[in-house]
Amino acid sequence: MTDILFTNVRLIDPSQNLDASGQLAITDGIISAVGAGTADSNSAKADKVIDCRGACIAPGLVDMRVQTADPGSEHLEDLATLLAAAAAGGITGLGCLPNTQPVIDNAAMVDSLGLRASRATGPRLHIYGAATKGLAGKEMAELGLMAEAGAVAFTNATTSIGDTLVMRRLLTYANMLDKPVIQHCEDSSLAANGEMNESETSTRLGLIGIPAIAEAVIVERDIQLMRLTGARYHVAHLSTRAGIDAVRRAKADGLPITADTAPPYFLLNEIAVSTYDTAFKLSPPLRSEDDRQAVIKAIADGTIDAIASDHVPVDGDAKAQPFGPAQPGASGLDTLLALTMTLVQQDQISLLRAFEALSLAPATILEVTGGTLLPGAAADIVVFRPNSGWLVHGADFKSLSRITPFEGQPVQGLVDATYVNGVCVFNRHT
Amino acid sequence: MLPTRNLLGIEGMNPLEIRSLLDRGDQFADAMQQSGDDLSPLSDVLRGKTIINLFYENSTRTRVSFELAAKRLGGAVLNIAVAGSSVKKGETLLDTATTLNAMHPHILVVRHNCSGAARLLSHQVDAAVINAGDGRHEHPTQALLDALTIRRRVGHIEGLKIAICGDVANSRVARSNIHLLGTLGAEVRLVSPATLLPTGIEQMGVSIATNLQEGICDADIVMMLRLQTERMAGTETPSQREYYNLFGLDRSKLMRAAPNALIMHPGPMNRGVEIDSAMADDAQKSLIRTQVEMGVAARMACLEAMAVNLASETEKRGNGS
Numbered sequence: 032m033t034d035i036l037f038t039n040v041r042l043i044d045p046s047q048n049l050d051a052s053g054q055l056a057i058t059d060g061i062i063s064a065v066g067a068g069t070a071d072s073n074s075a076k077a078d079k080v081i082d083c084r085g086a087c088i089a090p091g092l093v094d095m096r097v098q099t100a101d102p103g104s105e106h107l108e109d110l111a112t113l114l115a116a117a118a119a120g121g122i123t124g125l126g127c128l129p130n131t132q133p134v135i136d137n138a139a140m141v142d143s144l145g146l147r148a149s150r151a152t153g154p155r156l157h158i159y160g161a162a163t164k165g166l167a168g169k170e171m172a173e174l175g176l177m178a179e180a181g182a183v184a185f186t187n188a189t190t191s192i193g194d195t196l197v198m199r200r201l202l203t204y205a206n207m208l209d210k211p212v213i214q215h216c217e218d219s220s221l222a223a224n225g226e227m228n229e230s231e232t233s234t235r236l237g238l239i240g241i242p243a244i245a246e247a248v249i250v251e252r253d254i255q256l257m258r259l260t261g262a263r264y265h266v267a268h269l270s271t272r273a274g275i276d277a278v279r280r281a282k283a284d285g286l287p288i289t290a291d292t293a294p295p296y297f298l299l300n301e302i303a304v305s306t307y308d309t310a311f312k313l314s315p316p317l318r319s320e321d322d323r324q325a326v327i328k329a330i331a332d333g334t335i336d337a338i339a340s341d342h343v344p345v346d347g348d349a350k351a352q353p354f355g356p357a358q359p360g361a362s363g364l365d366t367l368l369a370l371t372m373t374l375v376q377q378d379q380i381s382l383l384r385a386f387e388a389l390s391l392a393p394a395t396i397l398e399v400t401g402g403t404l405l406p407g408a409a410a411d412i413v414v415f416r417p418n419s420g421w422l423v424h425g426a427d428f429k430s431l432s433r434i435t436p437f438e439g440q441p442v443q444g445l446v447d448a449t450y451v452n453g454v455c456v457f458n459r460h461t
Numbered sequence: 462m463l464p465t466r467n468l469l470g471i472e473g474m475n476p477l478e479i480r481s482l483l484d485r486g487d488q489f490a491d492a493m494q495q496s497g498d499d500l501s502p503l504s505d506v507l508r509g510k511t512i513i514n515l516f517y518e519n520s521t522r523t524r525v526s527f528e529l530a531a532k533r534l535g536g537a538v539l540n541i542a543v544a545g546s547s548v549k550k551g552e553t554l555l556d557t558a559t560t561l562n563a564m565h566p567h568i569l570v571v572r573h574n575c576s577g578a579a580r581l582l583s584h585q586v587d588a589a590v591i592n593a594g595d596g597r598h599e600h601p602t603q604a605l606l607d608a609l610t611i612r613r614r615v616g617h618i619e620g621l622k623i624a625i626c627g628d629v630a631n632s633r634v635a636r637s638n639i640h641l642l643g644t645l646g647a648e649v650r651l652v653s654p655a656t657l658l659p660t661g662i663e664q665m666g667v668s669i670a671t672n673l674q675e676g677i678c679d680a681d682i683v684m685m686l687r688l689q690t691e692r693m694a695g696t697e698t699p700s701q702r703e704y705y706n707l708f709g710l711d712r713s714k715l716m717r718a719a720p721n722a723l724i725m726h727p728g729p730m731n732r733g734v735e736i737d738s739a740m741a742d743d744a745q746k747s748l749i750r751t752q753v754e755m756g757v758a759a760r761m762a763c764l765e766a767m768a769v770n771l772a773s774e775t776e777k778r779g780n781g782s
Contacts, residue, residue, distance in 0.1 A: 226576075231661025235472070237576035237598030237633060240660060307577030351555050353575030355596065 091123025103132025114153030372444030507536030627686030652676030
C-alpha cells in the first residue's frame with residue numbers, strides 16, 4: 032500500500048540523469064516507485080494522492096556547510112529554528128560545523144547534539160567533529176571516538192589548520208578512519224586583521240585586504256599533503272580562481288579532492304562592499320568579478336562539486352557596527368535553493384547539475400542519505416516550483432538569523448514541501 | 462553650495478564643489494588675518510546651532526580646529542572624547558549615535574578608527590555629519606585645508622606636480638588628497654616603501670615611486686605623511702634608521718625637487734623619522750604651520766556649507782513640502 036503518491040510531477044534526479052514528467056510514490060518512508068505514468072493506475076492504491084500540477088520533485092538538498100549556534104548562543108539560532116529554516120529551504124540533510132560552545136571536539140558532544148536532532152522532526156543533522164581540541168589547531172581531537180559517535184567528517188570550522196605537521200597527521204589519521212577532512216582555506220597570517228578582499232576596492236575604502244591567494248596557499252599546501260597521505264580532502268566555500276585552478280589540477284591528477292562553494296561567491300562580488308554594508312561582510316570575503324566568473328565555470332564543469340548555504344547565525348547587533356569590527360557571515364538556509372536556481376535561469380548550469388551540486392554530490396562526499404530518487408532510497412525529497420518568484424526578506428526567514436546579503440532581491444524557485452523519510456517536515460500551504 | 466547634506470569624503474565631489482569650499486575658505490582666511498587677535502564670530506551662520514565633536518581617536522589639532530571654526534561662526538560646541546568614556550563601557554557606535562541624536566545637535570563632527578564609521582553614523586542621526594577622519598578611508602577637511610594652503614601660497618593647483626610620500630597604505634590623508642588634488646588637475650605621485658603601497662592604488666590616477674629622490678624629482682609640493690613608529694619595527698619596514706635613510710626627507714633629497722618646492726605635513730610629525738627637524742621649521746620651504754592655520758578657515762567653509770543646507774531643509778519643512 033502506497034502512503035503518498037505524487038502525480039503530475041517533473042522528476043529531477045541527478046543520480047539517474049532523469050528530468051522527465053511522471054509520478055513518485057512513497058511507502059513506509061521509502062521511495063517505492065518513480066517514473067513515467069499517469070495517476071489513474073496507481074492512485075486507487077494510495078492513501079494520499081497529491082497532484083503537483085507540474086511542480087518539480089527532486090532529492091532534498093544536502094547542505095554541507097552550516098553553522099549552528101546551538102549549543103552556546105541559542106538566541107542566535109537554536110536547533111528547532113535551524114531545522115525549521117532548513118526544511119523551509121528544501122534541505123533534508125545538513126552538515127553542521129563543530130564551532131559551538133562548547134566545541135564539538137569529543138564523542139559526548141556528538142552524541143548529545145545527534146540525539147537532540149534525532150528526536151526532532153526535521154532534516155537530518157550530520158555532525159562534523161572538530162579536527163583539533165577546542166579548534167585551537169594544535170592537538171588532534173578524538174577523531175576515532177567522534178566517528179564512532181556518528182561524526183561524518185572533521186574540520187577546524189572557520190579557520191585553517193595552519194600547522195603543516197598537524198595537518199599532515201590529521202589527514203593521515205582521518206584517512207585511517209575513512210572520513211574526509213574539510214578545510215576553510217585561508218592562510219591566517221596573510222589574512223590577519225583582514226576586512227575584505229584585497230583589491231583596488233579595499234584600497235579605495237580604506238579596508239584591510241585579504242589577498243585572494245591566501246586561499247590558494249592553503250589549498251596548494253594541502254594538495255601536497257594529500258599526495259603524501261592519500262587522504263580524502265574537501266575544500267569548503269572555494270571562492271578564488273587561483274584556488275579553483277589548484278583543485279582542478281589536483282582532480283586531473285586523480286587525487287580524492289572535492290570542493291563546495293556558496294551562493295554569495297557566484298552571485299556577488301567585492302563591489303557590493305562599497306557602501307560598507309556589513310551584510311556583505313563574509314568569510315571568505317566577496318571576491319573580484321574574475322573570481323566570481325571562475326566559480327561559476329567551476330560549478331558548471333564540476334571542479335566545484337557542491338553548493339552549500341554557508342549559513343552563519345549572526346544577529347543584528349553584531350552587524351550594526353562599522354565594517355571592520357562587524358562579524359562576518361550571513362543567513363543562508365532559507366535561500367539556498369532559490370539563489371542556486373539563478374544559475375539555472377541564466378543558463379549557466381542545468382537543473383540536473385544544480386541538484387547534483389545541491390544534493391547528490393554532498394551526499395556522496397559525506398556518505399550520508401540523500402541525493403537520489405531511486406526506488407529503495409529514503410524518501411528525502413523537495414517539492415518546488417522552479418519558476419515561482421519571490422522577494423528575499425530576512426524578516427520572513429524561518430531562521431532566527433535574518434541578515435542576508437540578498438535582502439530585497441527577487442529570486443525564482445519556491446519550495447512547496449519538504450519530506451524526510453517520507454514525513455512532511457515543511458509544507459508552504461499548511 | 463554642496464549637493465549632499467553630509468561631508469563624508471572627497472571621492473565623488475566635483476571640481477566646482479571643491480572650489481566653492483576653497484573660495485569660502487579663502488575669504489575666511491583673509492577675514493581671520495584681518496581680525497588678528499579678536500576671536501569674535503565672523504559670521505552668525507551657526508548661531509543657535511549645536512556642533513558636537515565626537516572623537517573616537519585622540520586628536521588635538523583637528524578637534525581644536527573644528528572647535529575654533531564652529532565658534533567663529535557663532536556655533537555652540539560640545540566636545541566628546543569617546544575614546545575615554547562610553548566606548549569603555551561597551552556602548553556601540555550606533556547606541557552613542559542614538560543617544561546624541563536625542564540631544565538634537567545640528568552638526569556632528571566624527572573621527573573614528575574604523576573606515577566607513579562616519580557614513581554608518583550618518584544613517585543613524587538627524588544631524589549633518591562631517592567626517593573628521595575614518596580609519597584608513599578619508600579625511601576630507603584635511604585635504605581641503607591642504608589645497609587651501611597650496612592655493613594661497615602658489616595661486617593654483619592645476620598643473621602642479623605633487624608628491625605624497627610615506628605610509629600611503631594606512632593614510633586617510635593620502636586618499637582624500639589623491640581624490641582632491643587629482644580632481645583639481647594636479648599631477649599626483651606617491652612615494653612609499655613597496656610594503657606600504659596598497660593594492661591597486663595606481664588605478665586611482667596616480668603614479669608610483671619607491672625611491673624618494675626619483676619620486677620627488679621636479680615636484681612643486683612634497684607632502685610627507687606620518688609613519689607610525691610601530692610600523693618601523695620590522696613589520697612593514699625594517700627599522701627607523703633605514704626608513705629615515707631611504708624615505709625621510711632632508712635637505713639633500715629635497716634638492717631633487719623643483720627649485721622652489723614646498724614641504725607639507727598633516728601632523729603630528731615624527732621629527733627625524735620622516736622629516737628633517739630643521740627643515741620642517743624653515744618658513745621658506747615649509748607650509749606646515751600655514752596648514753594648521755588654514756585648518757580653521759577650511760573647516761569654517763565646511764561647517765557653513767552644512768549649515769546652509771540645514772537651513773534650506775528647515776525652510777522646506779516649514780513650507781510643508
